Amino acid sequence: MIIFGTKSKVVQGHHVQGAECPDCGNRQFSSFGLLKYFHIFWIPFIPTSREAGMQCAHCKKMLVGKELPKPLKRDIKKAIFNGKNTAPMFAGLILFSALVVMIGISGEQRESNTDSYVESPEIGDLYVVNFYKISESANSEYKYGVMRVRQTFEDGVEMDIGGYSYNRSSGSDRAIRKGEVSESGYFEGEPVYLTGDQLASFRESRAILSVSRD
Ligand SMILES: [Zn+2]
Incomplete structure (x- = not known):
């Protein structure tokens, strides 16, 4: 049985200002990123979505994706999603590709050994x-x-x-x-x-x- 699906991971970001909480009017937020990825046997294969979010420092109200002001959303995404947290999401894909290459190399090795043994x-x-x-x-x-x-x-x-x-x-x-x-x-x-x-x-x-x- 192959177990696969999507999972998500929360990446904590920096403190942000520049928006007003719709519930309490506070202007201090902490930011976070929501990284969704496709996994096979819990090994991440490929990221499927990257979403920015923020949480009001006062009433803990959460704003995600489209609920954020556009410029803020862009800044948060840029600050949070970098190679360091995105690259591991390709682990399965990289492993799989390496395996395919290794099988190819060992196949070629066998072919060339066979040629010289026949000779x-x-x-x-x-x-x-x-x-x-x-x-x-x-x-x-x-x-x-x-x-x-x-x-x-x-x-x-x-x-x-x-x-x-x-x-x-x-x-x-x-x-x-x-x-x-x-x-x-x-x-x-x-x-x-x-x-x-x-x-x-x-x-x-x-x-x-x-x-x-x-
Ligand atoms: Zn609030």
């Missing part, structure tokens, strides 16, 4: 592959699986083929992450030999989605 394979490298792109005789729905470099040679590699297939590539990722690929019987049957050129072309066609190395 110079090492024993034990784990390949997340789309079997259907390698061979059309493979299952077109459960097409993702794992291959492991068993042996490296001058011009190619010998690969163990995982006996399990998944309908999403994340299924292969999970099997690697959880160590299922190290369990006996995960890789079965005869290994296949692939040349360096074949590996490069499988990478090119995205039949090889990613390679991980310990």
